[in-house]
Amino acid sequence: EAQVTQNPRYLITVTGKKLxxxxxxxxxxxxxxxxxxxxxxxxxxxxxxxxxxxxxxxxVPEGYKVSRKEKRNFPLILESPSPNQTxxxxxxSTRGGAGYNEQFFGPGTRxxxx
Amino acid sequence: xxxxxxxxxxxxxxxxEFITINCSYSVGISALHWLQQHPGGGIVSLFMLSSGxxxxxxxxxxxxxxEKHSSLHITxxxxxxxxxxxxxxxxxxxxxxIFGTGTRLQxxx
Numbered sequence: 001e002a003q004v005t006q007n008p009r010y011l012i013t014v015t016g017k018k019l020x021x022x023x024x025x026x027x028x029x030x031x032x033x034x035x036x037x038x039x040x041x042x043x044x045x046x047x048x049x050x051x052x053x054x055x056x057x058x059x060v061p062e063g064y065k066v067s068r069k070e071k072r073n074f075p076l077i078l079e080s081p082s083p084n085q086t087x088x089x090x091x092x093s094t095r096g097g098a099g100y101n102e103q104f105f106g107p108g109t110r111x112x113x114x
Numbered sequence: 115x116x117x118x119x120x121x122x123x124x125x126x127x128x129x130x131e132f133i134t135i136n137c138s139y140s141v142g143i144s145a146l147h148w149l150q151q152h153p154g155g156g157i158v159s160l161f162m163l164s165s166g167x168x169x170x171x172x173x174x175x176x177x178x179x180x181e182k183h184s185s186l187h188i189t190x191x192x193x194x195x196x197x198x199x200x201x202x203x204x205x206x207x208x209x210x211x212i213f214g215t216g217t218r219l220q221x222x223x
Contacts, residue, residue: 031209042215043200050209058210088155098211099144099204100164105157 002027006091006106013081014114021076021109023091029104031094032074033058034066036087037108043090048098049074081113117141120201120214127221133188135217137201140182147211148175148186149200157200160186191221 004025013019025032033048035058045058049068063085065077074093078085091106092098118139127133137146148160161168161175163184168175172191177184188195201214 033211040215043202043211043213045210048209090157092157097144097204097209099206099209100162102159102162103147103149103211104159105149108155108157110155 002104004091004093004104004106006089006109008109009107010110012112012114015082016080019078019081019111021078021089021091021111023074023076023106024072025074025091025093025104026072027093027095027104028071029093029095030071031096031098031101032068033092033094033098034064034074034076035090035092036060037090038087046076046089081111083113085111086113087111116214117212118201118203118214120199120217122217123215125217125219127191127219129192129221129223131191131221133191133195133219133221135186135199135201135219137184137186137214138182139184139201139203139212141203141212142206144204144206146177146184147202147204148184149202151198151200151216153197160199188219193221193223196220 030051034046035043047066049055089109092103094101145164151157172189174187198216200216202211
């Protein structure tokens, strides 16, 4: 089954404790992206990757890191989480460019930073 | 002003009603996407279109490129259609999506 998986689905942590949210896709997609969703603001792009070892900033990259060492995986790293990073996070993948291809979303990770 | 605007923000309907959700955008686009997000969070792609009209079951999406406007129609609405509907556009000549803030639809029996 074609899918994007994220782990964990729910996470409560404390300020400053490094964490990683994993994302994996089994569709051999080149493009992967991380979004955060906040009430009233919609989805905003954090980082994206066009292919292995190619990553770029989205609209709200501050406080986040990513890596793309393998085509299927695109982890999101919060080196020192802060309460303003409390949000619902989605990973997505698509073949080719995000604007003109169907997006496949992961199930979401709800993060709370105390 | 947001580059992608949706209306209405909230919509309630009785089962069986015809529903229209609107999306206007202010940038050049490569394509427009309609997404559905059910309570519990998961997001699925409903349509991607760059011209004309697409239909899938009871859902119809149209786009007018000259007017920079798209509509999502739901015919014979059902309580299981209750969800947030999100419009997103692929900004022309980039690999980025810009999202609207969504329309929350509730369909009552």
